[in-house]
Amino acid sequence: MADQDDYSDIPKEVPPEDDYRQDPENVARGHKATLNNPNVSKEAKQHSRDILENQFQEDEATEGGSTKGSQSKQKDPGNVARGLKASLANEGVSQEAKENAKQKLREMQ
Incomplete structure (x- = not known):
């Protein structure tokens, strides 16, 4: 008789590459936190500002959404x-x- 796990469509473990992927929303949150932290240098704040303006503005334009949680589609x-x-x-x-x-x-x- 076959093992019960052989019939499941659910993967038995998470693929190793998933451990190293960064969630873009968490990355953006980290950069926003950097901008609001008084203990961070001006250079680090400028770096975070640049990343938020460049990388995440392009993502918003392609997705039609916003990192601020606003509605990405029309109201019903x-x-x-x-x-x-x-x-x-x-x-x-x-x-x-x-x-x-x-x-x-x-x-x-």
Whole structure:
């Protein structure tokens, strides 16, 4: 009878090359931390600034995203409409905000 592990699609261990890959998001976080650390030299801060501007700006342009966590795709119009309608029904929303929501709903249609 075959061993149970022979039927699994899950690799038994992580390939060795995966141990040495750097996660680009973690690299960017490290450079941002360098910029905010008062104990780091001006040269090191300039180096981190250069890397963030050059390497990560190119990555953002090709991916269409941002390292700051902003949305990389358009908002769902259905969700936007539901949020605007909810603000119309919410008693805690000002009359001015309700008028703005009505106007945005009209523009969406």
